[in-house]
Amino acid sequence: MRVDISCNYLVRVVTIILFKLCKDFQCQFHFGYSLEVNTRVTVQELCSVTIPCAFTADDQKSFTNSSGYWNSRHHIIVASTNANVKGSKPNFLITGNPNKGDCTLTITDAKKEDSGMYYFEFEGPVRYNYQEKSITVNVTDSPKESEVVINSVHDCGSMNYTIIALIASGNIIAISLIAVGLYFLLKRLIIENKIGGGSRTKEYKVGDVNKSETLYQGLTVQTESVYHDIKSSS
Incomplete structure (x- = not known):
């Protein structure tokens, strides 16, 4: 009986000491x-x-x-x-x-x-x-x-995506404008060719120099002119 009392007493003392230490050092035994x-x-x-x-x-x-x-x-x-x-x-x-x-x-x-x-x-x-x-x-x-x-x-961040989107949009717009310009240019040249009679040559002005070009060469010059106009305006 005396041994049991001593053991219980010891357990209580140890528990109190541990609780006190834990409280002092802010331990968390959870x-x-x-x-x-x-x-x-x-x-x-x-x-x-x-x-x-x-x-x-x-x-x-x-x-x-x-x-x-x-x-x-x-x-x-x-x-x-x-x-x-x-x-x-x-x-x-x-x-x-x-x-x-x-x-x-x-x-x-x-x-x-x-x-x-x-x-x-x-x-x-x-x-x-x-x-x-x-x-x-x-x-x-x-x-x-x-x-x-x-x-x-x-x-x-969205900064990189915005830059990429703007570049892609600019390219798409430029290509679209070139395509529209070529369409109307071809349409006009075809009409002029029909009226003028086949392979008649036409004068195109590039800068300050006048050149006599065939229908194909004229189309090339006009295409480059449209492209440079779009590029300079963007």
């Missing part, structure tokens, strides 16, 4: 709390990246009226789903739903100052931070205009 995320993320400057993230709290994945926060290593909230709490980084967005155990983070138009460590914090039936599963974000130099990377996670 089972049933987990977080799955890629802890190292690299994104190019001016590009966007989505970081998939899932968590459990108290062995649960479904909650009501919960909130999620992503914090910097200095414990500053950078993104929040709580309407009453504003994140310090507008380009950091929690695109996941904490009520469904989703802590997915999206960074848009990444900047060099966005590089650093961040961790997720959950607020629901209990409040718990997953600082032990922090992520490290590394923002590299922006890509060249000729380099565009597209996949399901990374998405470069």
Whole structure:
């Protein structure tokens, strides 16, 4: 009997000591709390990246009226789903739903100052931070205009796409104008040829020099003239 009392007493003393140490050092001995995320993320400057993230709290994945926060290593909230709490980084967005155990983070138009460590914090039936599963974000130099990377996670800024779209549109418009110009030119030359009688030659003026050309040569000169007019006006 005396041995049992001594054992119980010892267990209680050890428990109290551990609890005291844990409180002093802000330990968190919580089972049933987990977080799955890629802890190292690299994104190019001016590009966007989505970081998939899932968590459990108290062995649960479904909650009501919960909130999620992503914090910097200095414990500053950078993104929040709580309407009453504003994140310090507008380009950091929690695109996941904490009520469904989703802590997915999206960074848009990444900047060099966005590089650093961040961790997720959950607020629901209990409040718990997953600082032990922090992520490290590394923002590299922006890509060249000729380099565009597209996949399901990374998405470069719209600037490169706009440039490509403008170039493509300009080429299409130029080709269309050339085609229309050639159509009316051919139509006019065919009519003139019928009226003039077959292979009659015609005078075409290029610059300050008058040249006598055949129908084919005239078409070539006019085509080049239309092309240069369109090119100089674009």
